Amino acid sequence: MSGEGETSKPTGEADKAVRRRSRLKGEFALALLPTLTVLLVFAFVEGLSRQRLLFASLASSAFLIYLDPRHKANTVRTLLFAQVGAALLGFATNALLGGGYLSGGVAMTLIIVLMILFDAMHPPAVSTALSFAFRAGDESNLLLFGLAVGVTATLVLLQRAALWLLKRIEQRR
DSSP, X not given: OOSTTGGGSBOGGGGTSOOOOOOHHHHHHHHHHHHHHHHHHHHHHHHHOOOTHHXXXXXXXXXXXXXXXXXXXXXXXXXXXXXXXXXXXXXXXXXXXXXXXXXXXXXXXXXXXXXXXXXXXXXXXXXXXXXXXXXXXXXXXXXXXXXXXXXXXXXXXXXXXXXXHHHHHHHTO
16 A cells, blocks of 8 residues: 555656646547547457446546546556456456345445555446446356456556657647
C-alpha cells in the first residue's frame, strides 16, 4: 500500500497541472485511440462471448485514459490490479453465489474495498466486477478470464499510446 489518496492525484509531469486541452485536431487524434480500441474489442468479444457488459467497463476505461493518460488511476499498475482483480472477484462471487444481485453486490463492494486499500482506484473496475458477477450465457470461466486479461492488456497499450501521442502533440505547441 502506498501513501494516502494518491490514486486521485495526477502522476509525473501532470502533478503540476491537469492535462491542457490540445487544439481540436489533437483532441480528435487522442479520442480516436479509445474509440478504435472499443470498436475492435466489440468485435473480438462478440465473436467469443455474449458478455456485452464488458463494453461499458472498457469504454469507460478507454475514455478515462483519453481524458488524462498521466493520471494515477490510468497507470499500468492500477489498470492491472483493478481490472483483473475485479474480474477475479466477479468470477468468484458468481461461482459461490450464482449470478444474482447478491453476487454483484458482494463483488462490487469487495473491489471497491481492495482498490481503496491498495491505492489502485480505477472506477470502471466496478463495472468489470459486476459484468463477471452477472455473467450471461454458458461461457467458461477460463474464456471470460482470458477476455478480462485481454481487455486489460488492450487498456495498458492504449495508455502507453495515448502518452506517446500526447507528448508529440505537446511538442508541436
